[in-house]
Amino acid sequence: MSSYDYDLVVIGGGSGGMAAAKEAMLCGAKKVALFDFVKPTVHGTKWGLGGTCVNVGCIPKKLMHYAASMGPALHGDAPHFGWNIEVKGHDWNAMIDAVQQYVKKLNFSYRVGLRSKKVEYINALGRVEDPHTVSYVKNGETQKLSTKYILIAVGGRPNVPSEEEVPGAQQYAITSDDLFSLKTSPGKTLVVGASYIALECAGFLTELGYPTTVAVRSILLRGFDRQCAEKVGQMMQEMGTRFVRALPTRITKTTSGKFQVEFSDGLPTEEFDTILYATGRLPDTQLLNLEAVGVKLDDKGKIIATCEQSSVPSLFVVGDALSGGLELTPVAIKAGELLVRRLFAGSTVQMDYHLVPTAVFTPFEYGACGMSEEAAIEKYGQANVEVYLFEFPTLEIAAAHRAKVLSARVNEADVELSPNSLTKLVCLKSENERVLGFHFVGMNAGEITQGYSLALKLGCKKSDFDSVVGIHPTDAESFHSLAITRSSGESWVAAGGCGGGKCG
Template sequence: MDFDFDLFVIGGGSGGVRAARIAASEGGAKVALAEEYRMGGTCVIRGCVPKKLMVYASGFSRTVEDGKAYGWDIRQHGFDWGQFRPHLHAELDRLEAAYRRNAQNAGVTIFDSRAVLDDAHTVRLADGKTVTAKHILVATGGQPFVPDFPGSELAITSNDIFLVDELPKSILIVGGGYIACEFACILNGLGVEVTQFYRGAQILNGFDEEVRGHIGELIMDSGVSLHLGCDVIEMEQQDEGIFVKATNGKNRHYDKVMYATGRKPNSGGLGLEDIGVKLGRKGEIVVDEWSQTSVPSIYAVGDVTDRINLTPVAIREGHAFADTVFGGKKVKADHALVPGAVFTQPEYGYVGMSEEEARKDHEIEVYATAFKPMKDAFAGREDRVLFKLIVDAADRRVLGCHIVAEGAGELIQLAAIAVKMGATKEDFDRTVAVHPTIAEELVTMRKPVR
């Protein structure tokens, strides 16, 4: 059978674009890609990139304050969202154009359209046109989830916060995951009065327990009003703002309410189940180690598969797919020891196991230290950084590394190389410290605390 394309990709995010580019430029495939919104996907348009730019912006309030202790006569006049926002969106436009240009330069045909599946080899575009392909890759990502309750339609999500015309004076952020905590810190740093509700006992569920407690205290110390074991009962739009009725009885009005209570795979309405593609309980596309679905001609990568929902992982999955199907080499995406960062303030960088995970299958030693860094102590701040290594007591391998500090996202990238290579605690110890830095603590912790 003759097909219009060798590969049709649904979704123009990081994973889909990487797969399309590699299949076309290195695999010699005839490739098309459909994107219904904007090229770049969640990361570039409404996730990692705009969020990180807002992280940078929000950090200057603290920098200006600390500058006074270092002898600088700097006066704050408040954050100007109206000045920042156009620069933010100009940068997103530039990146979107780069994504489009790079794909087209590789020979990829782009359809600015929603695409759904008619059968195992046929894609139907929004205008009714059908296109056939030997292989189809679904890379449609995920989307924020807001639970249904009275007044839930009043909530915004992380998708919307970048688009507001002006920053609210007050906001309630509901959720305790990394997105909720990041935006609590960002908006607090930009001068917004921030309240955060989380129904659990501690924020950042699933991460290392000691780290969770440490960051929770830092968030509260920074000025965020964090309420644990608390949830929203109902919301109503009133003249004074959005009235929120809370389970802890602390009912009040907010200018905005942002829900960051999880994300779900963006798999609905694509026709997947109708043609036999198996979906999981949360709507994730079930794939094997080669990213192949239950229908042999259809593959999926990225957040829509709900494996490890990080942009670099989606890129690796997309590249591995292209190498395997079009590059003549069998490549699996490596999901072991994937490092990550939570851009709270300060940041949290991690790789490997938490202490709780490691204790399940290993006899471990825990090396940890918390202290005031020189920079903050000089400025009169009480903030403490945290460094933590989890070590296998038998073979001495470092099973996990956790850093809570300014620049932890940068630090963990380098530490992750050592952990990925199987470095032992003694390898860390043999490394000479760089002084004076906070990172020297990684190689100077001599005695286990547990």
């Protein structure tokens, strides 16, 4: 018999932790416990079981992205297709109520799910005392339990500059942890950062009708394909998001309740109703006592591990707290499930962090799988990389003559949106044009990229794309008629046509 109280203790009730805990019971573990404790933000925001994705990430973000996408369709597209609709503007509180009701429904279903799998749920902050002991405080008293394995799945929290770095930021700025349950509409908003979280939030706030400025230091979406990132920024600007190349240096609150922001690089001081920081996330590992028990951390506080196993053999990690990992919910879930199958069911299958698809839910989404053009050239050389491109307007948007905002127009004739879709394949010449990178900016990019990622996992070549007959008229069919390469020098921007396909 085991000398431990539990076979597995999971610290962190997010997607990865819950998936691992439930899968462990299915794989033969006799007793599993899961700790989850939400530390409120400086503004007092807290949430229920389910972690970042469910409460303050993927789920509310996607719902608000969907809500926002209705704005341009109702205001601009619908009248062109015969709809006579009176739009009275956006009700922030009604949207927040709908989003939070759904989130709370998920919170409840996760409690039920843990109970049905006989996972013990402990609503407390777990602390590692030694390689096989976790402590927590209940009713003012410290409790301890022993376990064969410990899994850290605590995720991360948004990073906000210190008082020394940007006076006022800690006190007055909110983060994505606060935004999705904000009680009052944000009004004129400053979003600080160029990450996907920053651009997603700025994008849906703009489409909802709130004047939004993004303050960035240098480039957008660092680590993504540069051409695609710039396309995302271009379309956001044409939809009304303002970008400034400066960062806040001081934030003060005025007597009227607004926030006065002083900027770097000589930018004039400006007032905003809301300041949102989205400048990256830090692992939520500070209170876990990890280094004291021998767990090695990187300079950001993430756990250094090999095949999810830390420097302490009985302690494992999945999700955003893993050094060198991918901060994506499905990655945490998959890694957690595969890990416990190895621990309890004799499996040898390891998590494959290569060719993981992802999507940025900006007004025109960006989906990617594999290497960026820059990464491919750096690894294989310019002469060995071929890039196929096509830029075009989505059929429905072109027919509706969706317009740029006034501030994005160069002259009176410059009214309609630029082609909103960009299709791109990065190929390796020396391997019969094996596809190294798949990229798409446009409507429903997440859905499109998900399916094509399977083709990349199977080692597809450009000729495989060419052999497939596209579905007409769709944006995705553009991948099956790509003929223009960057090296040809020809323009890859469509002058007209019917979306992603050929009309004749």
